Amino acid sequence: MTIHYELADVAQIDAIRLEQSVEMPFDTLPPHILEHIVGKVVAQDGAKVSIHYPNGNVGGEITQFLNVLFGNISLLDGIRITGVDWDELPSDLFGGPTFGISGMRERLGASTRPISCTALKPVGSTPAEFAAMAYEFALGGIDMIKDDHGLADQPYAPFLDRMKACADAVNEANAKTGGRSVYVPHITGPGEVTERRFEAAVAAGAGAVLLCPHLAAPDVMHRLARRSDAIPIMAHPAFSGGLVGPTHGFTRAFLYGALWRALGADFVIYPNTGGRFTYPLADCLAINDTARGAMNGFAGAWPTPGGGMQRATLHKWIETYGKDTCFLIGGSLYQHPDGLRAAAAEIRDLMESAS
Amino acid sequence: MTIHYELADVAQIDAIRLEQSVEMPFDTLPPHILEHIVGKVVAQDGAKVSIHYPNGNVGGEITQFLNVLFGNISLLDGIRITGVDWDELPSDLFGGPTFGISGMRERLGASTRPISCTALKPVGSTPAEFAAMAYEFALGGIDMIKDDHGLADQPYAPFLDRMKACADAVNEANAKTGGRSVYVPHITGPGEVTERRFEAAVAAGAGAVLLCPHLAAPDVMHRLARRSDAIPIMAHPAFSGGLVGPTHGFTRAFLYGALWRALGADFVIYPNTGGRFTYPLADCLAINDTARGAMNGFAGAWPTPGGGMQRATLHKWIETYGKDTCFLIGGSLYQHPDGLRAAAAEIRDLMESAS
Numbered sequence: 039m040t041i042h043y044e045l046a047d048v049a050q051i052d053a054i055r056l057e058q059s060v061e062m063p064f065d066t067l068p069p070h071i072l073e074h075i076v077g078k079v080v081a082q083d084g085a086k087v088s089i090h091y092p093n094g095n096v097g098g099e100i101t102q103f104l105n106v107l108f109g110n111i112s113l114l115d116g117i118r119i120t121g122v123d124w125d126e127l128p129s130d131l132f133g134g135p136t137f138g139i140s141g142m143r144e145r146l147g148a149s150t151r152p153i154s155c156t157a158l159k160p161v162g163s164t165p166a167e168f169a170a171m172a173y174e175f176a177l178g179g180i181d182m183i184k185d186d187h188g189l190a191d192q193p194y195a196p197f198l199d200r201m202k203a204c205a206d207a208v209n210e211a212n213a214k215t216g217g218r219s220v221y222v223p224h225i226t227g228p229g230e231v232t233e234r235r236f237e238a239a240v241a242a243g244a245g246a247v248l249l250c251p252h253l254a255a256p257d258v259m260h261r262l263a264r265r266s267d268a269i270p271i272m273a274h275p276a277f278s279g280g281l282v283g284p285t286h287g288f289t290r291a292f293l294y295g296a297l298w299r300a301l302g303a304d305f306v307i308y309p310n311t312g313g314r315f316t317y318p319l320a321d322c323l324a325i326n327d328t329a330r331g332a333m334n335g336f337a338g339a340w341p342t343p344g345g346g347m348q349r350a351t352l353h354k355w356i357e358t359y360g361k362d363t364c365f366l367i368g369g370s371l372y373q374h375p376d377g378l379r380a381a382a383a384e385i386r387d388l389m390e391s392a393s
Numbered sequence: 394m395t396i397h398y399e400l401a402d403v404a405q406i407d408a409i410r411l412e413q414s415v416e417m418p419f420d421t422l423p424p425h426i427l428e429h430i431v432g433k434v435v436a437q438d439g440a441k442v443s444i445h446y447p448n449g450n451v452g453g454e455i456t457q458f459l460n461v462l463f464g465n466i467s468l469l470d471g472i473r474i475t476g477v478d479w480d481e482l483p484s485d486l487f488g489g490p491t492f493g494i495s496g497m498r499e500r501l502g503a504s505t506r507p508i509s510c511t512a513l514k515p516v517g518s519t520p521a522e523f524a525a526m527a528y529e530f531a532l533g534g535i536d537m538i539k540d541d542h543g544l545a546d547q548p549y550a551p552f553l554d555r556m557k558a559c560a561d562a563v564n565e566a567n568a569k570t571g572g573r574s575v576y577v578p579h580i581t582g583p584g585e586v587t588e589r590r591f592e593a594a595v596a597a598g599a600g601a602v603l604l605c606p607h608l609a610a611p612d613v614m615h616r617l618a619r620r621s622d623a624i625p626i627m628a629h630p631a632f633s634g635g636l637v638g639p640t641h642g643f644t645r646a647f648l649y650g651a652l653w654r655a656l657g658a659d660f661v662i663y664p665n666t667g668g669r670f671t672y673p674l675a676d677c678l679a680i681n682d683t684a685r686g687a688m689n690g691f692a693g694a695w696p697t698p699g700g701g702m703q704r705a706t707l708h709k710w711i712e713t714y715g716k717d718t719c720f721l722i723g724g725s726l727y728q729h730p731d732g733l734r735a736a737a738a739e740i741r742d743l744m745e746s747a748s
């Protein structure tokens with residue numbers, strides 16, 4: 039596979055070639071290892087460098103792919119990864135989104151409009167309280183009603199109780215309105231707990247799941263997306279920030295737009311510019327383009343900006359980001375003077391009027 | 394639980410309190426949530442701030458612990474986590490090392506001396522080649538003979554073939570010398586593959602395992618350490634570098650010395666100063682102190698500096714770091730003019746003479 043880097047110092051090239059393959063000095067390497075195993079520079083334009091590693095070094099596992107991508111060099115500095123040539127990798131290593139932009143449009147009956155997402159919060163509420171919120175949001179017409187990513191299996195609202203209550207509430211509201219709102223429970227847990235929660239969500243009639251791939255492990259997302267009973271996956275960036283440092287790590291477009299999409303995220307949640315976080319607009323636009331653009335035949339993923347989106351300026355973001363976007367608006371709906379249903383209906387109107 | 398931070402800007406305190414609990418604006422919060430769920434500042438000394446979160450926000454899962462620790466704030470900047478009050482957490486959430494410093498001394502019959510570790514490399518070699526190296530290292534008396542962390546399940550040397558060949562080789566050498574060298578296969582894989590490899594390693598008579606907790610998920614380490622058939626765990630820092638950035642993330646002492654130890658690492662591998670990586674000596678000493686010092690009754694973990702350790706200067710590191718240290722020396726042994734066994738015997742002599 040070929041990995042594309044931007045380096046603070048091109049003197050690091052040989053260190054990267056060795057560190058990400060054999061981890062030994064050149065003078066200890068037999069000729070066949072030097073020739074067939076060590077990474078090779080295949081392109082260079084100033085600080086932009088592309089290094090090719092044999093697919094055999096990766097084998098067939100995503101954990102080892104991530105190791106070759108950013109294992110030991112994560113401990114260095116000044117190395118940014120901007121891309122990977124996905125088409126060089128074995129076709130069964132990554133699969134991309136199962137539903138993606140077009141599959142989700144069909145499920146929602148939203149053929150051209152942008153779509154909306156909100157979050158059930160705060161942690162500390164009871165299952166009945168969350169279900170009541172979910173019901174109101176669904177009556178108002180929010181498309182994706184997700185758990186806050188901080189809802190796990192706390193005693194205040196254990197996973198199964200909360201998840202079943204909210205799934206029922208959204209399905210009941212849909213039956214009443216004829217709508218197709220989707221409840222998105224947060225399923226991240228230790229080890230196989232994540233998959234058991236996925237199965238429980240499918241059984242309860244939840245229409246999608248929320249996963250934090252960097253709290254679980256990234257390969258978990260791939261495995262969920264490839265299941266025969268797959269439902270759409272929203273990926274949340276909790277615990278991922280260290281991977282997208284200003285001078286070291288992955289570009290935000292690569293992590294959220296490309297790697298998560300390759301791993302099977304149908305929705306990629308990222309911190310919108312101008313909200314509670316500090317991403318520049320250019321980074322947000324680059325994530326959007328990467329998530330939607332041509333990439334190894336993978337379905338497009340929904341860019342899902344959030345983190346401080348406001349009701350009052352949502353129309354501006356629709357203009358800026360376009361229709362193939364899922365707008366995540368949380369706290370601002372809870373501030374609406376007329377309650378959650380009215381807030382949701384306002385958002386729905388905005389989405390419809392942009393179609 | 395209480396988390397200790399060093400902040401670039403104390404104006405971030407309220408953002409952290411909200412972001413890591415309810416993720417909503419203050420004006421949307423019912424009084425009981427504000428009182429019982431939102432994080433509270435319990436100590437402040439300039440930029441050093443301690444915030445307490447109810448244990449209920451965490452529940453009983455390590456994934457959610459990590460979420461409260463560094464979920465959304467990972468996406469901000471200028472926030473360093475320096476510590477956690479482990480004794481406030483439920484006693485079954487973390488268990489610490491199963492063997493630790495004293496348990497490993499018993500296993501190795503090394504009552505006071507420092508211990509040694511090397512790595513089998515390079516990737517691209519065959520199982521028979523790795524086994525031959527392991528045999529030589531064991532005959533020479535290296536204590537811990539680990540796989541390179543870049544050895545996964547590649548076609549050059551599939552996991553089971555390599556692991557069994559190396560375990561047999563080390564056990565055969567031990568039978569010949571009366572020594573107690575330990576083979577440490579790398580078991581990181583996707584999902585439950587890691588646990589299946591752990592079981593295979595135990596069955597084959599490997600005496601410890603190597604795990605990359607940030608390629609798998611950190612909770613995997615905890616689960617392995619708490620198994621009834623547990624064997625010692627060496628933790629490797631691959632893919633972790635983004636978590637210990639210069640101004641944001643965890644201090645190195647907290648991640649490698651404290652969090653990994655809490656999660657059950659018997660050995661914490663970190664990049665030594667003056668090697669291929671650029672950790673300052675003060676950071677290495679702080680990792681050592683944290684891994685060994687008093688901490689919630691947990692067994693001490695072996696600080697395991699590596700990443701460019703040299704034969705010629707190893708005596709200096711023994712003086713600097715002391716006897717409760719595992720010295721990881723890889724490439725330099727392969728450069729020895731008289732071969733691996735002679736190199737290993739030199740290292741063993743150094744360890745014995747320091748006891």
